[in-house]
Amino acid sequence: MNSNIKKYIPADGLVGLKENFKTDAISGFIVFLLALPLSLGIAKASEFPPVMGLLTAIIGGVLVSFFMGSRLTIKGPAAGLIVIVAGSVAEFGHGDNILGWKLALGAMVVAGIVQILFGVFKLGKLADFFPLSAIHGMLAAIGIIIIAKQIPVLLNDDPLLGKGKGPIELLANIPNFIMNLDPKASFIGVVSLAIMMGWPYIKNKSIKMIPAPLVVLLFAIPCELFMHFKETEPAYALVKIGNFVDSLGMNASFAGLSQTGVFIKYVIMFALVGTLESLLTVKAIDLLDPFKRKSDMNKDLIAVGIGNTFAAFLGGIPMISEVARSSSNVNNGAKTRWANFFHGVFILLFVLLAAPILEMIPNAALAAMLITVGIKLAHPKEFIHTFQIGKEQLAIFLVTIFFTLFEDLLVGIAAGIVLKIIIHLFNGTPLSSMFKAPTLVSFEGDNYLVEIDKAAIFTNYLGVKSKLDAIPPGFNVTIDLKKTKLVDHSVMENLEHFKHDYESHDNSSVKIIGLDDHKPLSSHPLSSRKAK
Numbered sequence: 001m002n003s004n005i006k007k008y009i010p011a012d013g014l015v016g017l018k019e020n021f022k023t024d025a026i027s028g029f030i031v032f033l034l035a036l037p038l039s040l041g042i043a044k045a046s047e048f049p050p051v052m053g054l055l056t057a058i059i060g061g062v063l064v065s066f067f068m069g070s071r072l073t074i075k076g077p078a079a080g081l082i083v084i085v086a087g088s089v090a091e092f093g094h095g096d097n098i099l100g101w102k103l104a105l106g107a108m109v110v111a112g113i114v115q116i117l118f119g120v121f122k123l124g125k126l127a128d129f130f131p132l133s134a135i136h137g138m139l140a141a142i143g144i145i146i147i148a149k150q151i152p153v154l155l156n157d158d159p160l161l162g163k164g165k166g167p168i169e170l171l172a173n174i175p176n177f178i179m180n181l182d183p184k185a186s187f188i189g190v191v192s193l194a195i196m197m198g199w200p201y202i203k204n205k206s207i208k209m210i211p212a213p214l215v216v217l218l219f220a221i222p223c224e225l226f227m228h229f230k231e232t233e234p235a236y237a238l239v240k241i242g243n244f245v246d247s248l249g250m251n252a253s254f255a256g257l258s259q260t261g262v263f264i265k266y267v268i269m270f271a272l273v274g275t276l277e278s279l280l281t282v283k284a285i286d287l288l289d290p291f292k293r294k295s296d297m298n299k300d301l302i303a304v305g306i307g308n309t310f311a312a313f314l315g316g317i318p319m320i321s322e323v324a325r326s327s328s329n330v331n332n333g334a335k336t337r338w339a340n341f342f343h344g345v346f347i348l349l350f351v352l353l354a355a356p357i358l359e360m361i362p363n364a365a366l367a368a369m370l371i372t373v374g375i376k377l378a379h380p381k382e383f384i385h386t387f388q389i390g391k392e393q394l395a396i397f398l399v400t401i402f403f404t405l406f407e408d409l410l411v412g413i414a415a416g417i418v419l420k421i422i423i424h425l426f427n428g429t430p431l432s433s434m435f436k437a438p439t440l441v442s443f444e445g446d447n448y449l450v451e452i453d454k455a456a457i458f459t460n461y462l463g464v465k466s467k468l469d470a471i472p473p474g475f476n477v478t479i480d481l482k483k484t485k486l487v488d489h490s491v492m493e494n495l496e497h498f499k500h501d502y503e504s505h506d507n508s509s510v511k512i513i514g515l516d517d518h519k520p521l522s523s524h525p526l527s528s529r530k531a532k
Helices: 002-007 013-018 021-045 051-062 077-095 095-120 124-128 133-152 166-170 174-179 185-203 214-226 260-288 295-312 325-329 338-358 363-377 380-389 393-404 411-424 461-469 489-502
Strands: 073-077 319-323 439-446 447-456 476-488 509-513 518-520 529-531
Touching: 002 073, 002 124, 013 021, 021 051, 021 073, 021 077, 021 214, 021 325, 021 338, 051 295, 051 338, 073 295, 073 325, 073 393, 073 461, 077 095, 077 133, 077 260, 077 363, 095 124, 095 295, 124 260, 124 295, 124 319, 124 461, 133 166, 133 174, 133 185, 133 260, 133 380, 133 393, 133 411, 133 439, 133 489, 166 174, 166 185, 166 380, 166 393, 185 214, 185 363, 214 363, 214 509, 260 295, 260 325, 260 411, 260 489, 295 518, 319 325, 325 338, 380 393, 393 411, 439 461, 461 489, 476 489, 476 518, 489 509
Parallel strands: 447 476, 476 509
Antiparallel strands: 073 319, 439 447, 476 529, 518 529
């Protein structure tokens, strides 16, 4: 069965639209049901007008689909960027959210152009430079920040109670938020959270096909009507959409350039974090693709950069290749990029034809969805999994979280990288091989031998990767690591990805040898290996 799947590859372009119209349209519709409330919630949590989340999802589907280098990813707003976007609005606006939004858009336009340049200069391999534990630590910290910021929204407290507070301060204030909770909104929020958390445990496959956020809306909107929210609750209890067409226009302002340091900081963060999240999602979805297709990372970056530049000019929140929606797309049988296109079209039609329904959504319900996203990012399983890979990986993970919570994302990921370099030096990595691993490639008959010397670690893997990527498909590749003093977890995992990708071609095989005299730093199969 697998061999038949490998041989059949769904057509792309207009032929693919005709061939896979039904499966892609159905998957696009299901993803639209998932994306609609999440896009609203992400934009609102980012201090953007909620409708701008929908604008980005529409552009990510309707426009970006024609340029993207991956077939099954869904482009749209990302919870992982909430912290950066909200921070930029606060820092640029100094209390004026509308001004902060417009100035932040200017930085996003530039960041979108930077992403296009990343793709043009073939920097899609950028994700392989960063240690995986630091990236996961950054995402876990983002999850904690999302939870901290959405708890007062879930309880429908006065937004001024949490205004200007950092994540640690917000978490410390939870008893205060509970004392000031709004009974009606809290009931909707807590039940919505229970639905979101409990939905994955439902056994019935037919029921489980319904996206949990849609079930939340089917519960929350009738509750809002029954409880007469508009008449009895504060204005901040409900989503405000306004006229979608009237909100379009040249919203971006470049006056933020006068705050040079802040402007540059956010351009770097938007471009770097958005790019990393997108690339990691594309890599993960390629592993789920039943047809074993390999995405063009650089082309996909250019597409996301185009989408972000266009969305920012009009006022939209940044987009990435979003992992939850993309996974749902695969699970619902999507075959081509047209599923992403359909998801954008369905959102556009809904906004144009049924916008009043969106203004019936209680913010507490959207907060429940975002808290669920935060819990997934910072789940205890992430801490346990990282510990199982190695104690040193957990240290990097925790240091990244600590500095992200107490400073910001750039400082957090930088701290994780510095700690990992220190650990590598302590484990005997020669300073001369910190950024370059001597790699010898030899060829005989149908066999390629790749010998890596001194150390194979995250800081020098890009050089190793360029040698591996130059090997044409259809050969037997042996990667020999016996001359290395250290092979770190990031490289172990990246070599497994290379093996998976390379063996997806016919008559291609990869063997990783030379680790018999290395001591694993934990029992995990992809743990770091140190020469005895």
